[in-house]
Amino acid sequence: MSTTTAAAAHPRGIFHKAGSLRAERRWALVTAYISLVIAAIIMLAPPVYMFLTSIKTSAEIADLSGNPWWVRDPTLENYTALIFNPMFRGFFWNSVKVTLLVVALTMAISILAAFALGRMRFWGSQWLATGVFLTYLVPDTLLFIPLYQIVGGLGLLDSTWGLVLVYPTLTVPFCTWIMIGYFASIPKELDEAALIDGANWMQMLTRIFIPVALPGIIAATIFAFTVSWAAFVYPTAFITSPAEMPMTIGVVSQLIRGDTFAWGQLMAGALLAALPPVIVYAFLMDYYIAGLTAGATKG
Amino acid sequence: MADGSTLAMPAASAPAGSLQRFARRRSTIAFLMTLPLILVIFGLVAWPAGYAMYLATLNRRMTEFIGLGNFEILLDSETFRMVIFQSVFFAVTAVILKALIGFWLAHMLHHIPTKGQRKWRGMLLVPWVIPPALSTLGWWWMYEPSYSSLNWLLAIFAVPPVPWLGEPWWARISVIIVNVWYGAPFFMIMYLAALKSVPEQLYEAAAIDGATSWQRLRYVTLPMMRNIISITVLFSLIVTFANYDIVRVLTNGGPRDLTHVFASYAFQVGILAGNIPRGAAVSLFMFPILAVIAFFVLRGINKRNREEA
Known part of the structure; x- marks a missing residue:
């Protein structure tokens, strides 16, 4: 439609082409914004609805007459009930403990290994690098049954220590893989200069590689953090007593009791449990995305 | 050396x-x-x-070697054949939808001015950031039959209420919807990164040659992104095949064990029913599929490395 007006305004052929191009661009922009708005509404609707439910009273949730996407008298009682619930706080501390330990372990293992694999070529290092990638492709749902037996054999079932033991299978391969990529992008001249100055391998790693590859390390740390925080299969399989449960499984299994669900509290619990990764994402979005895309673009 | x-x-x-x-x-x-x-x-x-x-080769009490007995029993059972069907149907449908939606959104994001892209990207990636077990709880609540807020929205358009989790086919679709909602942003981010790496000169050259926007997509964008697309799709196939949390929270296999996928069925048989060998056998059914996918991923990556070298 706008092409015809452009053509009418500029009867000569050459202008017609230019006008239609501009109209095409504008049309593309309008389509883009419409798609993005619809997508954003769909993507954000579930968390928004969870939030709306979490600030409703049980009476309001049970009342079917009104609009479910609106809150008439907001309340924080669901949140306070959870925060003052020692069991829920226990879930939180278990998650914090497991996640911090796993992140520290993962980063130590993968930085050392990525440095050795990327810079100190040795017999089998190529094979091992491929092996790291293959392990990354093995999903946790393939391993949880044998690991259940192994962890049981070690007497670590129903204990957060068992989780600390097995979570590295989720985090270490990917973190090592992206750290190899980041270390590979550091120019060789830097380590030559360090060697000439008489640095040993450890000094080279701590003085040059870690500072230079810091963005990569942050990205890998964020990945390890979000994955261990969100882990679900292993804790569901290994943990049965509420005292040892981390957030994810604690909210899913313990806040659902009997036939009458406390929906408000359940949603509040889910949002509180999702909060740490979301906060990390909000503040470190660029690193988060760098870590996501590094796997494929560096690979 | x-x-x-x-x-x-x-x-x-x-x-x-x-x-x-x-x-x-x-x-x-x-x-x-x-x-x-x-x-x-x-x-x-x-x-x-x-x-x-x-x-997987042991009997239930893990005292005796029974060879492929567990696999035979599984393949003989109607329920397990349904699990195979459901896993394949779930993974293939969900991955195709995620790839298409992700591609579309990445394109749309790429079109708008760079200044606004960060904000939109930040919003659209939110589903990927929330731990899936927890966001699925939210979906479960939205699907809940008597309070369903989705049906309330549908009612505005005079659509009759949908039995989201009550009927097998609707339950399957519900599981796929949640998985697509969760995974499409990941595809979007990967494709956006790939789109940004396509040199602008190629598009200029195509424009000078008089290529239409469809031809630009078909002969410039897609060939340049081929590797990322295939790696992302293959990777997502693995993760989707192995998915557990969404099925566990949303349907827990029901109604009548018709929405189980490999992972949730392995869990049901191995951990909950205590038949560890058979559970291991169920999860091993994922192995050949994963091995084939892993082979193609590795080949794609090697090719890519050779092209770059």
């Missing part, structure tokens, strides 16, 4: 001796540095994978 250096050493003189020591020290250090990684890979992945194969 180590062999080569030791063989070459005797010919050289004194400084070479220290070089040899250095080489030995270097590979020892390298080995020590990789040792924790090797322990994780072999102790926690390779060994359990092998152990799973051994477990």
Whole structure:
């Protein structure tokens, strides 16, 4: 439609082409914004609805007459009930403990290994690098049954220590893989200069590689953090007593009791449990995305 | 390499001796540095994978070797054939939808001015950031039959209420919807990164040659993104095949065990019903599929590396 007006305004052929191009661009922009708005509404609707439910009273949730996407008298009682619930706080501390330990372990293992694999070529290092990638492709749902037996054999079932033991299978391969990529992008001249100055391998790693590859390390740390925080299969399989449960499984299994669900509290619990990764994402979005895309673009 | 250096050493003189020591020290250090990684890979992945194969050949009490008996029993059962169908249907449908939606959104994001892209990207990635077990709780609540807020929205458009989790086919679709909602942003981010790496000159050249926007997509964008697309799709196939949390929270296999996928059924049989060998056998059904996918992923990556080199 706008092409015809452009053509009418500029009867000569050459202008017609230019006008239609501009109209095409504008049309593309309008389509883009419409798609993005619809997508954003769909993507954000579930968390928004969870939030709306979490600030409703049980009476309001049970009342079917009104609009479910609106809150008439907001309340924080669901949140306070959870925060003052020692069991829920226990879930939180278990998650914090497991996640911090796993992140520290993962980063130590993968930085050392990525440095050795990327810079100190040795017999089998190529094979091992491929092996790291293959392990990354093995999903946790393939391993949880044998690991259940192994962890049981070690007497670590129903204990957060068992989780600390097995979570590295989720985090270490990917973190090592992206750290190899980041270390590979550091120019060789830097380590030559360090060697000439008489640095040993450890000094080279701590003085040059870690500072230079810091963005990569942050990205890998964020990945390890979000994955261990969100882990679900292993804790569901290994943990049965509420005292040892981390957030994810604690909210899913313990806040659902009997036939009458406390929906408000359940949603509040889910949002509180999702909060740490979301906060990390909000503040470190660029690193988060760098870590996501590094796997494929560096690979 | 180590062999080569030791063989070459005797010919050289004194400084070479220290070089040899250095080489030995270097590979020892390298080995020590990789040792924790090797322990994780072999102790926690390779060994359990092998152990799973051994477990799958045992009888229920794990006292007797029964060969492929567990696999036979599984393939004979109607329920398990349904699980195979459901897993394949779920993974293939969900991955195709995620790839298409992700591609579309990445394009749309790429079109708008760079200044606004960050904000939109930040909003659209939110589903990927929330731990899926928890966001699925929200979906479960939206699907809940008597309070369903989705049906309330549909009612505005005079659509009759949908029995989201009550009927097998609707339950399957519900599971796929949640998975697509969760996974499409990941595709979007990957494709956006790929789109940004396509050199602008190629589009200019195509425009000068008079290419339409469809031709630009078909002959410039898609060939340039082919590798990322295939790697992302294959990777997502693995993750979707192995998905557990969404099915567990949303339907827990119901109604009548018709929405189980491999992972949730393995859990049901192996952990909840206590038949560990058969559970291991169920999860091993994922293995050949994953091996084939992994083969193609590795080939794609190697090709990509060769192209870049």
